[in-house]
Amino acid sequence: MSDSSRRKFLKLGALSLGAFGLSGCSRNTKPNGAEKNGSEKAAVQESSQDGELPFGVDIEKWKKGRGKPYEIGGQKMPGVCELPGPEAKRNWPPRDKYKDAKKVPGMCQLCSTICGIIGYVKDGRVIKVEGNPNDPNSRGKLCARGQASLNHLYHPERLLYPMKRVGQRGEGKWKRISWDEALTEIAGKLKAIRDRGEHEEFAFHQGRQRSKDAIKRFLDAFGTKTQLSHRSLCSGNRRAANLAYLWESDWDLNDCENSKYILNFGSNAFEAHQGHIPFANRIQNGRFQNGAKMVTFDVRLSNTAGNSDEWFSPFPGTDGAVALGMCHWILDQEKYDREFMETWTNVSIEELKEHLNPHTPEWAEKVSGIAAGDIKRIALEFAAAAPAATTMCNRGSSAHLNGFYNDRAIHLLNALVGSVGKKGGWCWSPWGGLDPVVKTPKMPSSAKTWSVLEDPPEYPLANVWRRMRVGEIIYLYLLQGRAKLQAYMTYNLDSPLTWPEESLTKDVLTNEELINFHVCINCFYNETAHYADIVLPWTTFLERWDLDARASYNLRPYVGIRTPMVEPLGESRDIRDFFPELARKIGGGMEEAYDYGSTEDYMKYWAQNVPENPETGKSGLNRLLDEGAWENQDNQPFYEPYNVELSAEELEGAEIDDQGIITREGIGIGIRLGDRSVRGFKTPSRKFEIRSLFVNQVSQNEDCSEMIRKSGVTKTKNRPEQHKGHEVDVDEMPIWLQMEEHENLADNELIMTSFKWNVHNHGRTMNLKWLAEIVHSNPAWMNPATAEKFGLADGDWIELTSYHSKMLEKTSPNLTHGVRDDSGRVVVSKMRVPIVTMPGIHPSAIAMSNSCGHWQYTRVAKAEKSSSENGHLVGSDGETYRDADWERNMWWEDLSNGDPAKWKQNTGNGWNQNRLMPIAPDPVTGQQAFHSTVVKIEKVG
Amino acid sequence: MAIRVDDASDLKARAGLYELYSRLLLEELDLETLQLFQQERWKDALREIEVHPPEPNPVSVEILAIDYCSIFIGPKDYCPPYQSVWQSGQLQGQVVDSMRDFLDVVQTVSRPPIEDHAGLQFEVMAQVLQHESEFGSQGLADSFFRNHVSWTEAMLGRASAMAETGFYQTVLLSAARFIGCEKQVFGSS
Numbered sequence A: 001m002s003d004s005s006r007r008k009f010l011k012l013g014a015l016s017l018g019a020f021g022l023s024g025c026s027r028n029t030k031p032n033g034a035e036k037n038g039s040e041k042a043a044v045q046e047s048s049q050d051g052e053l054p055f056g057v058d059i060e061k062w063k064k065g066r067g068k069p070y071e072i073g074g075q076k077m078p079g080v081c082e083l084p085g086p087e088a089k090r091n092w093p094p095r096d097k098y099k100d101a102k103k104v105p106g107m108c109q110l111c112s113t114i115c116g117i118i119g120y121v122k123d124g125r126v127i128k129v130e131g132n133p134n135d136p137n138s139r140g141k142l143c144a145r146g147q148a149s150l151n152h153l154y155h156p157e158r159l160l161y162p163m164k165r166v167g168q169r170g171e172g173k174w175k176r177i178s179w180d181e182a183l184t185e186i187a188g189k190l191k192a193i194r195d196r197g198e199h200e201e202f203a204f205h206q207g208r209q210r211s212k213d214a215i216k217r218f219l220d221a222f223g224t225k226t227q228l229s230h231r232s233l234c235s236g237n238r239r240a241a242n243l244a245y246l247w248e249s250d251w252d253l254n255d256c257e258n259s260k261y262i263l264n265f266g267s268n269a270f271e272a273h274q275g276h277i278p279f280a281n282r283i284q285n286g287r288f289q290n291g292a293k294m295v296t297f298d299v300r301l302s303n304t305a306g307n308s309d310e311w312f313s314p315f316p317g318t319d320g321a322v323a324l325g326m327c328h329w330i331l332d333q334e335k336y337d338r339e340f341m342e343t344w345t346n347v348s349i350e351e352l353k354e355h356l357n358p359h360t361p362e363w364a365e366k367v368s369g370i371a372a373g374d375i376k377r378i379a380l381e382f383a384a385a386a387p388a389a390t391t392m393c394n395r396g397s398s399a400h401l402n403g404f405y406n407d408r409a410i411h412l413l414n415a416l417v418g419s420v421g422k423k424g425g426w427c428w429s430p431w432g433g434l435d436p437v438v439k440t441p442k443m444p445s446s447a448k449t450w451s452v453l454e455d456p457p458e459y460p461l462a463n464v465w466r467r468m469r470v471g472e473i474i475y476l477y478l479l480q481g482r483a484k485l486q487a488y489m490t491y492n493l494d495s496p497l498t499w500p501e502e503s504l505t506k507d508v509l510t511n512e513e514l515i516n517f518h519v520c521i522n523c524f525y526n527e528t529a530h531y532a533d534i535v536l537p538w539t540t541f542l543e544r545w546d547l548d549a550r551a552s553y554n555l556r557p558y559v560g561i562r563t564p565m566v567e568p569l570g571e572s573r574d575i576r577d578f579f580p581e582l583a584r585k586i587g588g589g590m591e592e593a594y595d596y597g598s599t600e601d602y603m604k605y606w607a608q609n610v611p612e613n614p615e616t617g618k619s620g621l622n623r624l625l626d627e628g629a630w631e632n633q634d635n636q637p638f639y640e641p642y643n644v645e646l647s648a649e650e651l652e653g654a655e656i657d658d659q660g661i662i663t664r665e666g667i668g669i670g671i672r673l674g675d676r677s678v679r680g681f682k683t684p685s686r687k688f689e690i691r692s693l694f695v696n697q698v699s700q701n702e703d704c705s706e707m708i709r710k711s712g713v714t715k716t717k718n719r720p721e722q723h724k725g726h727e728v729d730v731d732e733m734p735i736w737l738q739m740e741e742h743e744n745l746a747d748n749e750l751i752m753t754s755f756k757w758n759v760h761n762h763g764r765t766m767n768l769k770w771l772a773e774i775v776h777s778n779p780a781w782m783n784p785a786t787a788e789k790f791g792l793a794d795g796d797w798i799e800l801t802s803y804h805s806k807m808l809e810k811t812s813p814n815l816t817h818g819v820r821d822d823s824g825r826v827v828v829s830k831m832r833v834p835i836v837t838m839p840g841i842h843p844s845a846i847a848m849s850n851s852c853g854h855w856q857y858t859r860v861a862k863a864e865k866s867s868s869e870n871g872h873l874v875g876s877d878g879e880t881y882r883d884a885d886w887e888r889n890m891w892w893e894d895l896s897n898g899d900p901a902k903w904k905q906n907t908g909n910g911w912n913q914n915r916l917m918p919i920a921p922d923p924v925t926g927q928q929a930f931h932s933t934v935v936k937i938e939k940v941g
Numbered sequence B: 001m002a003i004r005v006d007d008a009s010d011l012k013a014r015a016g017l018y019e020l021y022s023r024l025l026l027e028e029l030d031l032e033t034l035q036l037f038q039q040e041r042w043k044d045a046l047r048e049i050e051v052h053p054p055e056p057n058p059v060s061v062e063i064l065a066i067d068y069c070s071i072f073i074g075p076k077d078y079c080p081p082y083q084s085v086w087q088s089g090q091l092q093g094q095v096v097d098s099m100r101d102f103l104d105v106v107q108t109v110s111r112p113p114i115e116d117h118a119g120l121q122f123e124v125m126a127q128v129l130q131h132e133s134e135f136g137s138q139g140l141a142d143s144f145f146r147n148h149v150s151w152t153e154a155m156l157g158r159a160s161a162m163a164e165t166g167f168y169q170t171v172l173l174s175a176a177r178f179i180g181c182e183k184q185v186f187g188s189s
Helices: A003-016 A059-065 A149-153 A179-195 A212-222 A236-246 A276-289 A319-332 A338-344 A349-356 A361-368 A372-385 A403-416 A471-479 A502-510 A575-586 A590-594 A599-606 A620-627 A693-699 A705-711 A769-774 A784-790 A806-811 A858-862 B008-026 B031-037 B040-048 B058-073 B083-088 B095-105 B118-135 B140-148 B152-162 B166-185
Strands: A102-107 A116-122 A125-131 A163-165 A174-176 A202-206 A252-254 A261-265 A293-297 A310-312 A389-393 A426-428 A487-491 A518-522 A534-537 A546-548 A558-562 A629-631 A661-664 A667-673 A676-678 A749-755 A780-782 A797-803 A827-837 A845-849 A934-939
Touching: A003 B008, A003 B040, A003 B166, A059 B095, A102 A620, A125 A149, A149 A769, A163 A179, A174 B058, A179 A202, A179 A487, A179 A534, A179 A575, A202 A212, A212 A575, A212 A590, A236 A403, A252 A389, A261 A276, A261 A319, A261 A372, A261 A403, A276 A293, A293 A372, A319 A349, A319 A361, A319 A372, A319 A403, A338 A349, A338 A403, A361 A372, A372 A389, A372 A403, A389 A403, A389 A426, A471 A502, A558 A620, A575 A590, A575 A599, A599 A620, A620 A629, A661 A705, A667 A705, A693 A705, A769 A858, A780 A784, A784 A827, B008 B118, B008 B166, B031 B040, B031 B058, B058 B152, B058 B166, B083 B095, B083 B152, B095 B118, B095 B140, B118 B140, B118 B152, B152 B166
Parallel strands: A102 A558, A202 A487, A261 A293, A261 A389, A293 A310, A487 A518, A518 A534, A749 A845, A780 A827
Antiparallel strands: A102 A116, A116 A125, A163 A174, A163 A534, A252 A426, A546 A558, A558 A629, A661 A667, A667 A676, A749 A934, A780 A845, A797 A827, A797 A934
16 A cells, blocks of 8 residues: 555544544444444443543453464364365364363254254354253264254354345345334234234244244234144145044154064155154164064165165055055955954954955055065065064155055054054154143134135145145145235245245245235245345254154153253344244234243243252253253153053043943043943044044035044044035045056156255255255166166256146146146146166156255355455455365365256256146145156256 | 554554444444535545445435445355354354453444454454554554454455445445555554
8 A cells, every 4th residue: 555545544544533433432333423222233331430441442451361362373263163174184173172161952953853962062152062862762863964053053144134125026135124123014014914804814834843832822812823834745644644543643653663573665764754863763773672674665765775674666656555465465364463453443354355355465566566475475574573563654655646545554554463552563642742741831812714825625634633734735826816915924934945836936925916025034045035025034943942842752752942052143033032022013912922021931931840850959941951851751651552441530420332432521531342441542433443434524524523522632623614615535444546647657757756865854954064065966866777768877967847747637627737748748847957877766766855956045055156256255265264164165066057068976056856846735635745746858968 | 655553643543444444344324424424524535545425315325235235244145244254164263252352351332243243343453553542552453453353354355346336345445455554564464
């Protein structure tokens, strides 16, 4: 800098001194002397006697502590997520990294499994996350996602401030606003909706959420029941199949640890199951400590299939046929558990034999491609191992247009061999998560509104037992004018990436007439935030409170705690923190739902029934903060609950009908078996309902009140008035049906399936460097024989054309939209992808993993290094930057600029498979059929 | 140019520059500040370093707020003004500990929620230089500059290149030039 330039700078400097009140001359920060407002502004420190410190510097303190501050270039930085990249010096971790670190319990939320964790906190920073051995479900184990919590917490592109859209929606132009401004504007919109009595036109749309009470409190206080979820994109069919048999639980918990035989239909528990780590741990214990055999049927050689004793690859969507073939053979060979079947099911052996008569193993072989000999052998092995034998299944079998029936058929195997509720068998729990011993502070009355978005009448079993909803139809129904939304609040949701029909989702989210006002609550700027009007920065799961638990594989309830390990970064806030403030701004009585004091007060109340630990003397919240989780060891595992005898007190005033069903005041409580009065199953027949009259009759909109009363399950409801005219034929027996579009596939057609990797969830982990480095792309898997047929080799590119379902075109014509091509099918979308050939995929299937293909969600998710003109990379100073791994070592950046000829394998951020997926709900439950889509294959170039 | 770091007026002027840049980095410009910049002496001084503030009106405030957001707040492809991000690739690196140590010594008016924010570091530097203009050097300015200010030159250059408004382009570039000059002063170029 020249003399004259310097003089100019100094002149400006002289003018600036004290002008902004920052350098000790004044404590005001605005030039006109106005005080700053808000916590983000001045936090004036203690002053000396005359009101001000001399220039704000305590030089004596400096002299005493001189040299103490951290020196650049010194030791490695604990708490900074470094991996030894090629430019990093290996001296890791430092010897004293964990010295004096405080261990704080929490619960992971990077997938749905909710493993207990411990954060090591040092100097206000989380420096490591590991599994909490006190967590009874996860037992101290933690997967790669959980280990990457530090990436999540300290990601350089985290949302730190509220923002308001200033350009067109989806244009990506924003300005920062204060929380007060944000909440005032949101409150204004919501209040107006409420004042007009149009409560249902405010929708809350959640992705993965673990603060059920906080959300319900807010929505009930507001008065809307339009709470949308992604359950139908996940597990609707499996849940409905369970409920049809059990009524009291939608979640089978396979007691694999005590099992001798595990029959897996399409579940990838070692990588991505809802029970992932706890379940995988118990499966392996069952196999290697209890001698269990594991057989997997899966279209694709998943890591679970690959680690099984045997793997079979059935034709997509035929799992139920294989299961029925096994049932047939077990009956044929008289290997069933007669006592269980006759005592505890509501069909006779003869009825069932007749029903299954056509479903021979040879028939199953014809539709599935699995040899009848293997079906017979495995069926008998399974029966021989019973009752310590269990099936397991998940999206592999259920995410099909016939998924409800697939899972009904699979579950039936357990009844036949008498493993239902048995140790080592097919179990469940009546509590979905938290130990019922904990009680939330008083909740407001439930909202009474109805919305077609929350309860579409076309799907009879979506909402009769539980609110499973049908998430994938939301944007289509808005587009079709079947509902409108004045306010839409999204929470941890990435629908443009994870929902089918990406382009439709984007179009609707962009359209301000269809969604008038969109508030997005998230930790990162994802594809949903891109279409918001206001973005609120959300805390990570390491910075907020919850009591939480998952379905327990110990078969007894527990409770765990999520607690702020560190202060929220920036201005991020949790809904527990700002919903009360928002409610007070809306007013009109909403504020009354928040009279419990602080969030910590709320947690104290909620946890108050957690008993004292005699060793520590701690109880309630203090015990949870100390241990992270509590399981009542006095509770026995939930085995054979149907056999539990009713007490004299329970039987007082009870009546018994001619079928032996015991009721009190008309409500079923048990069943009479010989001279015993037992609890039975919580179904209308008090038995395991192989024949479900309910699913048939409720789907026809018949009044099922009497059945519901006998079950004693108060949550179960008849379908509402709005469902009239939407009668659906649902078979009362476990059956299997062939999907029309899968018959007679053309030579150039395959069936597309999807999967998750062990390091990712569907839409929320690709921004995490440690995980994205392991998996960042998703070429399509193709069997080598299939590739040869198409003249393709590894790395070749194909164009995929996806089609709407022929079956749904008939049953649900409102779902099909688009142009019909020469094949006569209606096209959803086209996409070009490279292939990778591997034998671990059925020759008629093509597989792409999800999680990939982000076009927002940080540079890591987009695999962009983003270099700048002056040679510096954003986020790195060329002189002092030392974490080579973070930016410069993002070696997978795709430099092909979209040219397949230049693309290199294992580069780029992959492709969003959901661009191809049609909206395809199973007509029974509404579960999205992610694995049923027919695609046409054409070689590119 | 002979640099006299012990010259009190020089130190105070540099403190003033840090104060100015601190204000510009920490938050969006408001109408009052734009009005201040329209005062003749301010206008002249800014013009001399080729910075031309826009007319003080709500539209200008809005345009600058949008640009500020896209440069420093995000939501994407922005220039995080946090030392940890530039030096360790993530928020809340150990430099925050060091900043806390310095903040224990130097009282500041501002306290942004993330403590290794460049704007706060400039404010500390302003305080320290003012102090040294009165009491002489104790090594604090030198230490703080090396640890927590010198890194900003590259960030400011990048931020200037990302800016869409002429004001932020020029004022951030001027800040980068100033820090470059400061590196000479502290012998850390």
